[in-house]
Amino acid sequence: MTTTLAEFKLPTWDTLPVVPIYMEQLLQLVNLTLAPLELPAVTKTMVNSYVKQHFFSRPTGRQYTRNHLVAVLVVTLLKTDFSLTTISQAILKIRDSRQIEARYQEFTIALMQGLRQQPVTISATDTTSQAIQFAAQTVASHLLTQQALA
Numbered sequence: 685m686t687t688t689l690a691e692f693k694l695p696t697w698d699t700l701p702v703v704p705i706y707m708e709q710l711l712q713l714v715n716l717t718l719a720p721l722e723l724p725a726v727t728k729t730m731v732n733s734y735v736k737q738h739f740f741s742r743p744t745g746r747q748y749t750r751n752h753l754v755a756v757l758v759v760t761l762l763k764t765d766f767s768l769t770t771i772s773q774a775i776l777k778i779r780d781s782r783q784i785e786a787r788y789q790e791f792t793i794a795l796m797q798g799l800r801q802q803p804v805t806i807s808a809t810d811t812t813s814q815a816i817q818f819a820a821q822t823v824a825s826h827l828l829t830q831q832a833l834a
Contacts, residue, residue, distance in 0.1 A: 693796065694757065697750070701753070713753060721827060754784060774819065794820035
């Protein structure tokens, strides 16, 4: 891994594009953001597959929103450790809760704490928050293991 994981940061909700973006822009943002983790690049085919699997709604006029961008970032990270079936269940639960921004923030905080090897205290009372925090910790542990073995 080219940078230390402790320096890696996912973009905050407020720094993500507010205006809809096209597929090429989405791919560029996701791949640039995740490049330090040396994960396989996200492709147009992968994004189209996520739409077909109902991970998120179809883009409107070929334009993707901040919600789409967050979903692609999180799915790409979760794919390192979880099956697409499990990821789909989580995405649907989050989408149905209509709390995408808050859930993304929970994931981001837990992932960053995990990558910095800081304890993540699972204090959430709802099971969705707990699952998000456990998943982020799992991904962080996986990435840290890969870094240690490199």
